Amino acid sequence: MHPWIPTHGLVRRRIRGPLSLGDLTQKAMSESHSNAQRVPTHPGSGWAPTDNNSTGWTPTTPDTGWASGPRSGSAFHSTSGRVSSGSRQALCLWLPTFELRLELLRSPELDTTSVALLSPGESTRRTIWQVSERAHDAGVRPDQLVSQAVSLCPSLTILEPDPAHYDAAVDSMLETLSELTPILEPAGRGRVFLGMDGLGRLFGSPENQTKRALCSLFQIFPPPLVAATRAGMAPGKFGAWVAAAAARSGDPVIVTESELTKFLARCPVSALPVDPLIIQRLERLGVRSLGELKRFPEPSLVAQFGEEGRDALAWSMGKRIDPVRPWHRPKPIRVSLDFPNPVGITETLHGALDRLVERALSRPKRRGRSVTSVRMGAHLEGGGSWFVETVLREPTTQRERIASPLRMKMAISPPPRAVETLLVEFTQFGAQSAQTGLFDRKDENGRAAAGRDLAQGEVPPSLRDAVKELKLRLGHSPLYRVVEVDPWSRIPERRHALLSFDP
Amino acid sequence: MSDAPRLRPLGLPRVVHVRTDEFGDPEFVRLSGKPARRVEAIRERWRIDDEWWRQPISREYRAVVLDDGRSVTLYHDLLDGLWYAQRG
Numbered sequence: 001m002h003p004w005i006p007t008h009g010l011v012r013r014r015i016r017g018p019l020s021l022g023d024l025t026q027k028a029m030s031e032s033h034s035n036a037q038r039v040p041t042h043p044g045s046g047w048a049p050t051d052n053n054s055t056g057w058t059p060t061t062p063d064t065g066w067a068s069g070p071r072s073g074s075a076f077h078s079t080s081g082r083v084s085s086g087s088r089q090a091l092c093l094w095l096p097t098f099e100l101r102l103e104l105l106r107s108p109e110l111d112t113t114s115v116a117l118l119s120p121g122e123s124t125r126r127t128i129w130q131v132s133e134r135a136h137d138a139g140v141r142p143d144q145l146v147s148q149a150v151s152l153c154p155s156l157t158i159l160e161p162d163p164a165h166y167d168a169a170v171d172s173m174l175e176t177l178s179e180l181t182p183i184l185e186p187a188g189r190g191r192v193f194l195g196m197d198g199l200g201r202l203f204g205s206p207e208n209q210t211k212r213a214l215c216s217l218f219q220i221f222p223p224p225l226v227a228a229t230r231a232g233m234a235p236g237k238f239g240a241w242v243a244a245a246a247a248r249s250g251d252p253v254i255v256t257e258s259e260l261t262k263f264l265a266r267c268p269v270s271a272l273p274v275d276p277l278i279i280q281r282l283e284r285l286g287v288r289s290l291g292e293l294k295r296f297p298e299p300s301l302v303a304q305f306g307e308e309g310r311d312a313l314a315w316s317m318g319k320r321i322d323p324v325r326p327w328h329r330p331k332p333i334r335v336s337l338d339f340p341n342p343v344g345i346t347e348t349l350h351g352a353l354d355r356l357v358e359r360a361l362s363r364p365k366r367r368g369r370s371v372t373s374v375r376m377g378a379h380l381e382g383g384g385s386w387f388v389e390t391v392l393r394e395p396t397t398q399r400e401r402i403a404s405p406l407r408m409k410m411a412i413s414p415p416p417r418a419v420e421t422l423l424v425e426f427t428q429f430g431a432q433s434a435q436t437g438l439f440d441r442k443d444e445n446g447r448a449a450a451g452r453d454l455a456q457g458e459v460p461p462s463l464r465d466a467v468k469e470l471k472l473r474l475g476h477s478p479l480y481r482v483v484e485v486d487p488w489s490r491i492p493e494r495r496h497a498l499l500s501f502d503p
Numbered sequence: 504m505s506d507a508p509r510l511r512p513l514g515l516p517r518v519v520h521v522r523t524d525e526f527g528d529p530e531f532v533r534l535s536g537k538p539a540r541r542v543e544a545i546r547e548r549w550r551i552d553d554e555w556w557r558q559p560i561s562r563e564y565r566a567v568v569l570d571d572g573r574s575v576t577l578y579h580d581l582l583d584g585l586w587y588a589q590r591g
Contacts, residue, residue, distance in 0.1 A: 337509075337510065338509040338510065339510060340509070340510055340511075340512045342557070381557075480511070482513065483510070485510060485512070490551050490553060491551065491553065491560060492514045492576075492589055492590065493512045493513070493514045493515050493516065493589070494512065495513070495514065496512075496513040496514065497510035497511055497512050497513055498510070498511040498512075498513060499510055499511075
């Protein structure tokens, strides 16, 4: 039996020839009552192989879904036949528990201890996100509550996540790999697809291409991290991901066009990029591998699972090839504010957020574009970082519409410690909204209009021009705004501050 | 750490020369660049002990009236022993 195929749960059935899924459903439903405790559920562990011998790690990456971009939602393109854009030949580089490995590189003294990384973005019921091998041996698992984890492993070292650090590592990884191929598609942190079409003449055989990609990682990552990277090459992202997950560290799996169907047949159904409920139902029906799935006729799969049943069959037969598409990320607009003293008061952070959004909106780069996605983060006292992100309901250029959802996110998931630097990032942009154009305040003149503009975060053109002139003469803006930092502080110098006025 | 614009705090304390009486209250104050002035009255006094977990703050404040009629807020830093004048 293939190591991926779970040996627990329902007894596997031999399926000979096309079967009716309706019959199997009835059978499984009757069995599920008697065997309810044995039904495999695969809680968040995905389908990655538990290859402890080669890596010394238990794969704990919970996100087996596809994503386009390190911080974006799902995007899974596919083509049948010729690929019109993107690269058909895909190389997947995957670093399981990427974030925890980065933490261990930062604190090597923790390497010999039981370590767990907390899930980001939760405030009241913190859960475990990633665990080290020692912690895993002690029974600590992802998604466990911290209290459970500590009771299982009293010596457990629990680390707060540092998203800024991880994102910086991803960015440098993408930058390095982009020297190899222009077609790069990140899929979550620690996993990236490279389009390898046409690189044979430059780098030689697929084995050499894979080696070249892995070697390039030495420029940015230390050898232990590169050694833990799994690589898989196949036609299409799905095949490459399956190959990478099947690979051992330092031993890439390369699947050619002719081998793809045979290779996929051995994979578990949990590899399919379809609704997890469908996978669960397939497993309850005793369909464990893609090879078993493809023996069913398409109409019966469609009857059971709808369009996704058809998709599942296409994936499992290797008929669906999803090309690697070049990932485009607009250059974000980033503004930040350093506090003289670490701030933990929500009202102060809200005030700073408003000012940062105003500043980001007034950036010339933003002109003519509305904002659709925004991110707020902080560097925390004593190290570490914190981030929340929101996609706006509609593109906007209004401060309040941008700041309000961020404040709500902050209320749900506040920074765990006092904030040293607060930052706001506009990450996605839309067209300029028609409303703003209709009522453009820049056409107004007069003191009253200017005052109102300033209050709204807009700067009157006359003042902007004056500051511009002063900057040309002096090299910096000599104007400041008095801003409230912590107006009710017992310490007088914490109450108000000057902020450079540079529209 | 970053090149972000830094907030410049307003009302930062300035070191002043203070002569105290036998009870530790300010008797004469010499503000920077000014002649020494007698303290006519102490209007209010309070104490702040804060942030022991970070950089401890321990101050004894006195709001005083000088002989030229000016109101000044002074504090005695109990950690470094110096006197400061502060707006606020």
